[in-house]
Amino acid sequence: MASWLQISKNSPFSLANIPFGIISSAKVTSRVPAIAIGDYALNLSVFASSGGFSQLPAIQSHLSVFNQPTLNAFAALGRPVHRQVREYIQAVFRADTPFPQILKDNASLQKEALLPLSDVTNHVPMQIGDYTDFYAGLNHAYNVGVLFRGPDNALQPNYKHLPVGYHGRASSVVTSGTAIHRPNGQVLANPNATPKVPSFSPCKRLDIELELAAFVSTSNELGKPVPIDQAEDHIFGLVLMNDWSARDIQAWEYVPLGPFNAKNFATTITPWVVLIDALEPFRTTGLDGGIRDSLLPYLREKQAANAYDIALDVEITPKGGKPTHISKTNAKNLLYSFPQMLAHHTITGCNMNPGDLLGSGTISGTEPKTQGSILEQTGGKNPIKLDDGSERIFLEDGDSVVLRGMAGKEGSYVGFGDCEGTILPAIKLE
């Protein structure tokens, strides 16, 4: 598919993508829905109010969703509507568009609605009601389990029967580009001393977690589980996510109720939601783990191809330095799919709402330099060499971390854009 708009062949936002987000700019001072295409954002508020959707009758009674400061109302319209709108926008931008009058030949609307991405500010695209983080990256769970419990007990007995997950902190989910303060907290200066007495300190073991995350589109009522074969239709789309983790705070606090302060200070997501339909061509088989036939029926999917073939990479740039790629992996390294996570989450009757966010868990491969966390690469002691000669066991102040994810090929990439965060020094308490 070629577009009349000039789109770089390496853009993550090709005509095959059309991801949705929330933007503002110096001129557009209130937050509005938009899509990203090439180096531009299309302001959907202006587009809709200028008759941009006039050739899509099905959306006419819902145009107010494009005048909202979040995507929740649009998402709640459901997958068939998302699909129609995405396909319509693709048709508008196609070189052979059947509707040239809408935008291709409409210089004034182009000027008003097409904003250079470099001029816009991105915002968290949905009002997140609840954020849940899963642990479906089998290789990550195994690698971390080996570090803590040795290879024989690396995976807990429940791991291959259910997608382990926990509730996360929604308020501190931020978009790419937000600087992250190194958290303060309680740590054990000497974990082997007896008795264990914590000290107060800036986190010294600050790490990343490379994840995919899914936004929920449509709700289910409290008490009504979402059946596995309907679960995918409750997913709006995916983003990349960096689940920043303070390993030393986590090690001390996490018994018996799980991670808390180690994770609540920030979680960074990419601002453009890639619709689940845009990823459909990249469907592939995930990790099997030998569990497919032994899962309880409420988790059993019809198709084995329940993952996505998305190339992922992690880059660290020291302050004032150059980037080093420290990891390359693929999103298919997951043992459970988002529909399985949703079916498990709701099997108790738990109600989901539009804007709820589900993290996949850290995505790691099995080979060196394919891990989605630094802990897995260094074991907390063997440094990673950066290209400038410096070394990292964990993150240092001033480090910028970028996660990237791309599916497809040159000219028609379906990508997520950068998921960036730079580490600021810990806050000095008064």
Next chain:
Amino acid sequence: MASWLQISKNSPFSLANIPFGIISSAKVTSRVPAIAIGDYALNLSVFASSGGFSQLPAIQSHLSVFNQPTLNAFAALGRPVHRQVREYIQAVFRADTPFPQILKDNASLQKEALLPLSDVTNHVPMQIGDYTDFYAGLNHAYNVGVLFRGPDNALQPNYKHLPVGYHGRASSVVTSGTAIHRPNGQVLANPNATPKVPSFSPCKRLDIELELAAFVSTSNELGKPVPIDQAEDHIFGLVLMNDWSARDIQAWEYVPLGPFNAKNFATTITPWVVLIDALEPFRTTGLDGGIRDSLLPYLREKQAANAYDIALDVEITPKGGKPTHISKTNAKNLLYSFPQMLAHHTITGCNMNPGDLLGSGTISGTEPKTQGSILEQTGGKNPIKLDDGSERIFLEDGDSVVLRGMAGKEGSYVGFGDCEGTILPAIKLE
């Protein structure tokens, strides 16, 4: 303080209380803020628009907060405003009110704004952004620890250094009177078998957890911790909470990331928020646990009296039967205060928002029949006898559980009202 309104001497909503909630009724079809007094709710939307606040100049520019479907906007005004509004409403209802024209002698406004509680529907009073549940009930943590790890290792090493907490599920917080479906999920039919293979089943070990919970009023910015000596001013007020718990689902799922499906199906709260100022007269010393002097400075409070003297009780009523009081305890059985929880929660820079909910953890005494969960009383095997002769090891379908909490004395009780939930059979999956 006597009122011109007839208030039963046993009412939890005496003139000394004035708790805030959100109501609707057959006539008041949209949700509006209200206070409870005796057997009535005062519709604050009608009261405000009818000049009810005309003698309180400070609130004039904020009257729109009483036209909202949640208390978030009112809470965000901050503690000094909550205090003025509460004291003003007390003055309006006093027998010797200085403003008789406002309500006492205004029969038409009484008719319009004072609704019998039996005619109103209560709603979750705030839009809950995030819900966090702590574990500050020392006796509960110890009792459960003994069951799982024996008396020598009952408390984890971190327990006396920080308020252990975890993120909970906000979407399934419901108000008193909402029926609760017994959750389905994965359980181990025989926990001692090898290998461990779960089965799918309705929860067979459904339990309660008696807690207090605090609603946050004012926000802190991401990256800016709330200092301990300012933390109380970020708290709007308290409710009673039943953190329903599926013990068998929890036992299987909870390693290594904590409880998830065992808790996400429902959490019941009382609908009337008792302002933190209303509880001030009942301030008392909580559990000490020998930690007061050894806490890290960010958790150290100026005053030792950091708990509240609130009598709590738990009642179970079998379907069609009579209530049995199974437990009586007191809210002072907490090792950490809500300000300590808030200071700990934000020490990493985590941002809180109006409407965030913080649970205390289960409140238990040390004597028989003073525990806040059934598990602690039965150990999962020694039944509780109900007054009708039936026995309970855990909850049965049709059981209604009521939690109650009252501070003060006859004629001037500051109480929470009932926190009720009835167990419905598990949902049959299609």
